[in-house]
Amino acid sequence: MDLKDVDLNLLLVFSELLKQRRASRVAETLGISQPGVSNALNRLRKLLGDELFLRTSRGMEPTPYAQQLAEPISYALSTIHSTLNQQVKFDPMTSKRAFTIAMTDIGEIYILPTLTGLLEKIAPGVTISTVRNATVNLRDEMEAGRVDLAVGWIPDMKTGFMQRRILRHSYVCLFRKGHALDKGTLTREEFCAAKHVVVVSAGSGHGVADETMKRSGVERDIRLVVPHFVAVGHILHETDLVATVPERFAERCAEPFGLSYVPCPVPLPEIAINLFWHTKYQRDPGNRWLRELLFETFSE
Incomplete structure (x- = not known):
């Protein structure tokens, strides 16, 4: 296929159909009529020899060939757009972005x-x-x-x-000031004997620390499991629980919640x-x- 045979507008329609999955939305985005979208798709189907998109209850679903084309075409269009607009400046003092x-x-x-x-x-x-x-x-x-x-x-x-x-991120043990463990260092035995709150943070790498402890045979007395870090400061301030957390989180929480922290005695991988x-x-x-x-x- 020769590039002279390819209309760039057809690739724009293809790219938008991948994102929107509905011809009406593509027409609105590109400022053309819905029949114009259908016509462009038919031309592209003929040019490439593939259906490209199939109508389903979920909208226009791409064929395997269309999925194969998706990333390189998206990258090519992005490169063209960036090249044509490379003189555009971003002024942070006046931007409303x-x-x-x-x-x-x-x-x-x-x-x-x-x-x-x-x-x-x-x-x-x-x-x-x-x-x-x-x-x-x-x-x-x-x-x-x-x-x-x-x-x-x-x-x-x-x-x-x-x-x-x-x-x-390296890990530390965080607890309230005046806690029995608030003495500057912490042994592995003291760590295992303490009562723990564990954070199961979806979409983060903190589960690696828990997996490492399990593989190392570390058994903690877990009394509370929470899905995020937001409440940890409040919980530790009011209880004798201990939390194993990234050091930078401990730095942010220690002063506002009256907490102390020491290095975790169990070797954990940095994240x-x-x-x-x-x-x-x-x-x-x-x-x-x-x-x-x-x-x-x-x-x-």
Whole structure:
């Protein structure tokens, strides 16, 4: 097939159908009629020799061949768009852009207070929304541009994405000040004998610590299991429970909740925290500005 035989507008229709799955939505997005969408799809079917999309109760479902074409066509269109708009500048002082970042609750606790303070000074019109890594189809949302960046330990975020290391998490034991274990060090025996609260944080890498303890034969007296870190400070302040948490979380919670922490006596692997973005937005000025700000502010 020769490139001169391919109408770029057909590829735009193809790309939007992959995202929207309905011809009416594609027509609205591209500013053309619904028959125009159907005509473009028919031309592309004839050109490529495949049905590409099949009508189902869930909308227009891509064929295996269409799925095979999806990423390279999306990347090619993104490259063309970036090239044509590379002179566009992002001015944080005047921008009203709304960014969405996927992160866990511990990411919110560690990152958002500092980031919000920075934005008030250097980008007063910029707003930030967060979503949980585990509550959305992160790959699709980032490819579509509905989520700009993701922060965390996300091992399956590879093809089509770029990443940059921000920091590593090491683990400590966190408890209230005046606790019997509040003496600067903690033995493995004392750790096992203590009463524990365990955080099962979906979409994060913290489950690795629990798995490591199980493999090492560490048996804890677990009295409470919670699905997130938000309540941990309140719980520890009011009880004699102990929590094994990332050190940066402990740094944020210790003073406000009257807590102390010591190194965890059980060897646990460090968790790498990376910043992710889709290759489509590698050269987007606003996306680039925000990820550079996060890296410069929080990287080790």
